[in-house]
Amino acid sequence: MEFVKRLKQIKVDKYVTVFVMYFFLLALLTKSDIQSVADASRIATVKSLVEYQTFTIDNSQFDNSPLFTIDKYFYNNHFYSDKPPLPALMGAAVYFLLNKICGIDLSNNLELTYYLVTLSTVGVLSCIGLVYFHKILLEIFDIKEAWANITTFLAGTGTLILPYSLTFNNHSLAAVFLIASLYYLLKIESVEIRNVILCGILVSMAGNVDITCFLFMPFFLVFYTSKSIKLVFVFILSFIPLLGIYLLLNIYLSGSIVPPAMNSALWEYPGSLFNKENLSGLVTQKSFLGTMKYAFTLFLGSRGLFSHTPLLCFSFMGVIAILRQRILPYKIPYLYGLVASLAFMLMYTFRTVGYGGYSYGVRWFVAPMFILCLPLSHLANQVRSSRLLKKFFVVIASMSIAIALVGTYNPYPNDSTGKVSLGGSYISGYTFLVNANSIANNSSVMYKISLGVSGVAIYFMFNRLLKRFKQTQNIPADDNVV
Secondary structure, rough: OOOHHHHHHHHHOHHHHHHHHHHHHHHHHHHOOOHHHHHHHHHHHHHHHHHHOOEEOOOOOOOOOOOOOOEEEEEEEEEOOOOOOHHHHHHHHHHHHHHHHOOOOOOOEEEEHHHHHHHHHHHHHHHHHHHHHHHHHHHHHOOOOOHHHHHHHHHOOOOOHHHOOOOOHHHHHHHHHHHHHHHHHHHHHHHHHHHHHHHHHHHHHHHHHHHHHHHHHHHHHHHHHHHHHHHHHHHHHHHHHHHHHHHHHHHHHOOOOOOHHHHHHHHHHOOOOOOOOOOOOOOOOOOOHHHHHHHHHHHHHOOHHHHHHHHHHHHHHHHHHHHHHOOOOHHHHHHHHHHHHHHHHHHHHHOOOOOOOOOOOOOOHOOOOOHHHHHHHHHHHHHHHOOHHHHHHHHHHHHHHHHHHHHOOOOOOOOOOOOOOOOOOEEOOHHHHHHHHHHHOOOOOOHHHHHHHHHHHHHHHHHHHHHHHOOOOOHHHHHHHO
């Protein structure tokens, strides 16, 4: 009887519900095939760590093999993955158990192994990230549960979080660690040292999986500086260990503290496709006009953040609501998180030239996605009070869900050879259309069925959440944009 009581308690727990429902969706859609050279580079390292006890990938990737990758550098007569090692170490922990306990290996069961490793690491952590997102809305922002459910639902199904939670990549992992670190930053009013420690550890973990996320550290540090020297000291001590490990691994694996992906000397080997002219972080556009065109493509064009997640247009309204509220305990750390996210995106805008290679939308912008969705939570009263705005919100949210679902087909479409003709002489490289065209013409019947079932389930749930929101009482006026 005691067990039954506990089981009932688990069933009604809102955070467990968020985790389980999203996990089921990801379990249905997670990829079993390696779709990018970046993923292949990480999985090759996973294989090497478990089977050969080394970071070198010489014996883990061969020509014409699914694990063959161009994302590798040459150091001390060996090839290494240029990716931050933490995701590979996480994957190696799962693969070790699969290999030693279940007898599954990448050589004979590549698809099953890749699926299980991806779901157990990226999938599970994406679910945890969505839970942290929901916790921020309910525990810190004090958003009514009906609207918090809608906002959380859309963050998980109507953004690029969804397609990039289906492959063994680092961007969705970074998104999870960033939203978790922000959760503890926002809990500053509780004045618990534990929150500062967890914030430092988690933001350092974000940098360990995506080096540009180290950019969030100085913003968080400046905020703690405004509070007390003690908190600054604690924060520094909490992020230094993982930062130190990251730098030591760089030295061990490449002979320099400079990240291998930005160390051009490591890429000077026969057959290398990368050099100082195209490595991210080392290059810039050659003209102001070129920079503006590049920025347009990154934010509004064929790879655009807003053209692939139009839902974020409402985040501008949410930010205005935040700025107009005078009494908001979490306002300052909240704005630090948003400004850090903007700086993160501007870094890629001014220090890259290749749009992230083959990717659905801009894969780099997945990392701050949870944070960018937070302002949506402040629009409940506006959406409720204006019939026109509500209809507009539902239409845009439905579009975002559709775009995210289409992205699940292939998060790394080739927008160079896969461009879609729109009639006449106009050809589009908009990756939503590239994927949609591939689904219509190249996908299997089983995939179309699974995608259709997923889509029906998602829109059905969205409709239910909207009805529950309509039935709730009015939200206090302090959520208004005035």
